[in-house]
Amino acid sequence: MPRTPMMTYSGQLKKVTGLYRRKARHQYGQAIVEGPQGVREALVFMRSNVRDVYVTEEALGRHPDIDSLLQESDPYTHVLPADLAQQVAPNAQGLFVVISVPDEENLDEIMAQASLLVCAIETVDPGNLGTIIRSADASAADAVILGTGSVDATNPKVLRATAGSYFHLPIIEDEDVERVVNGAHHAGFQVLIADGNGEYDLGELSDAAFLAGRDARPLETIDLRRPTMWLVGNEAHGFTAKQYNWADALVRIPMWGASESLNVAMATSLCLYSSARAQRRA
Structure with missing residues (x-):
């Protein structure tokens, strides 16, 4: 025309x-x-x-x-x-x-076939959410799930920050995160939270997954090769006590410089990449 x-x-x-x-x-x-x-x-x-x-x-x-x-x-x-x-x-x-705006895919059907998911509890900054979606795409995650209270994925600032990744993977919005966590557990996922005081070190988990993968040994604790859903907290308030209890483990990201913490989108990117790397090696 x-x-x-x-x-x-x-x-x-x-x-x-x-x-x-x-x-x-x-x-x-x-x-x-x-x-x-x-x-x-x-x-x-x-x-x-x-x-x-x-x-x-x-x-x-x-x-x-x-x-x-x-x-x-x-x-x-x-x-x-x-x-x-x-x-x-x-x-x-x-x-x-x-x-x-495309129709959302069925979350239960996604979980039945997925191995890597990320769920944002109350991510309100458009730039952060766009970066999380972009990193999820780069890590070949199976979906991004947005809890009630998160900025919507069609916000123009979010779409710009995704650099086109919005069109590459399912994005499920306005979900009850507790229901999502229960569904993930039922589907066999481990649910992890990145936290500076976490019991597990992300680098050590990556190393353990690599060494175990050489002879396909299952790990007795947290295993990054397993189907995993990472929970992302609110930028300003982090997680509540109840939300911490949803996780199977808290994972700290090692830092060797003087920085107090990582931006939530950067931390999520590192966690997704570590999981994707472990799963692909397996």
Whole structure:
């Protein structure tokens, strides 16, 4: 279909800007994806969910691969002048799309086949959640689960921080974390929390998994080769006593410098990578 010039701020663009608000995203079941990386991944991995594409001629010139993807999939494409695109989506670098938010997959079915999960209890910082999703993708985790009270995954800041990983793995939102933990235990998962005072050292667990894997010996305690769900706490408040009790073990990340602690997204990344490495070696 032909690319349509859109020269003025229309009612359609007003609806697009509304998608920066959670209420509108939930009302319409839509989200805005900004920037070349997010747009590229949406067109490749979730093409059928792309509703409208908004571009500038300059942006298409900078990203001929996206131009080719648009010609191939032929979605509704609107060409905006640079100043109007900047007004609507100032962080999009002249490329943004509106998607229909995909239906969530069934969590019980995921758990029946999964080996690595991450569950955020109340992660409220969009940048942290986006990084956690990106790290989960890089570690080939089977899903990211968001507990009630977490920022929603379609928040534009979250989507930007995922760098397209939003489109690569299931994200289950607004879950009762206690129910999730019970389901994980029932499915045979060990549930772990990263904590500075943890009984187990992540580096030692990684070493033990490697040595045991050489002759396939099962470990009697925490074994990173086992199906694992990592719990992620709130950035400011950490975990409550009740939430600590959900875990099978607390795992500390060794630090040799003067830092008091790690950012929650960084800590989660290290934990996911350690589990993924142990499972793949096994």
